[in-house]
Amino acid sequence: MRWFWIDRFTEFVCGSHAVATKGVSLSEGHLHDHFVGYPIMPNSLITEGMAQAGGLLVSEQYGFGELVVLGKLAKAKFYSCVRPGDTLTYRVKIDSVRDSGAAVTATAHVGDRLHAETLLFYARLGEDSEELMGARLFRPSDLQHWLSLVQVFEVGIHADGTRMQEHEYPLSEGLGT
Amino acid sequence: MPSKEEIFDKVREALVDALGVDDDEVIPTATLQGDLDAESIDFLDIVFRLEKAFDIKIERGELFPEDILTDAAFVQDGKVNEAGIAKLRERMPFADLTNFEAEPVIQNLGQQLTVKDMCNFVAHKLAA
Numbered sequence A: 001m002r003w004f005w006i007d008r009f010t011e012f013v014c015g016s017h018a019v020a021t022k023g024v025s026l027s028e029g030h031l032h033d034h035f036v037g038y039p040i041m042p043n044s045l046i047t048e049g050m051a052q053a054g055g056l057l058v059s060e061q062y063g064f065g066e067l068v069v070l071g072k073l074a075k076a077k078f079y080s081c082v083r084p085g086d087t088l089t090y091r092v093k094i095d096s097v098r099d100s101g102a103a104v105t106a107t108a109h110v111g112d113r114l115h116a117e118t119l120l121f122y123a124r125l126g127e128d129s130e131e132l133m134g135a136r137l138f139r140p141s142d143l144q145h146w147l148s149l150v151q152v153f154e155v156g157i158h159a160d161g162t163r164m165q166e167h168e169y170p171l172s173e174g175l176g177t
Numbered sequence B: 001m002p003s004k005e006e007i008f009d010k011v012r013e014a015l016v017d018a019l020g021v022d023d024d025e026v027i028p029t030a031t032l033q034g035d036l037d038a039e040s041i042d043f044l045d046i047v048f049r050l051e052k053a054f055d056i057k058i059e060r061g062e063l064f065p066e067d068i069l070t071d072a073a074f075v076q077d078g079k080v081n082e083a084g085i086a087k088l089r090e091r092m093p094f095a096d097l098t099n100f101e102a103e104p105v106i107q108n109l110g111q112q113l114t115v116k117d118m119c120n121f122v123a124h125k126l127a128a
Helices: A043-061 A129-133 A140-149 B002-017 B039-056 B083-089 B098-102 B108-112 B115-127
Strands: A008-013 A017-023 A069-077 A088-097 A101-110 A115-123
Touching: A008 A043, A008 A129, A017 A043, A043 A088, A043 A101, A043 A115, A043 A140, A069 A101, A069 B039, A088 B039, A101 B039, A115 B039, A140 B115, B002 B115, B039 B115, B098 B108
Parallel strands: none
Antiparallel strands: A008 A017, A017 A088, A069 A115, A088 A101, A101 A115
């Protein structure tokens, strides 16, 4: 099992914003117990979905080559319940990006209904994180696989409107390592 | 140019929102890390909120010149040397470095940053 909480991107504009979707299905195991007889998509996992969408948008700003982690959930408001059969739409927007990290605001909607709002801060661990931690926390090939699954390169564009190209990023390095 | 009180009110609001502390905890002498429990990621949050509140742009190293603290020319045996202190004074005219100069261990610099220093920093930025 992999920790995938977005299904795909429908918009991805480098340095600006992105839109991703997540279909909620009763076949997802966590809904069987949350709650028994009244399945609701956990807001923690909806937050994770927004964080993953925002995290990939931020990671692109560092060339998909460095470790970016969610450092802080500064605000989270939820307004309703999300049930099996609903489709969540996550909209994430970069508010500020700097050398040390980035701030992202995110919303989750079901149709036109606003379900959640968050403010997320990401920390950039930098090129020397592997050396500092004594271990590699992700492989570029895993990131490449994930970006491909969620269709970043199929919908992604740069700020000037040109298409994102996979070969612009160092994603194939370390394949099989 | 906002008054000192207006700057303090906005800085306090930013710190309350970013750190989840109460209004009355944010007093001028409170240290961000020691008294208000700010962690490193919180500084990103604080800077983000100050930029929005005052419509300013805060560049890396402006509030906290980490480049000086990692420069071998300014640090010896974990302490900032005289040249480093002079450089810090130049880069941080908004901060009261008196306590730090008495024991210039590099870890102490961040721990001694106060709410008043933050207000002075904003006033310094707005006056620039």
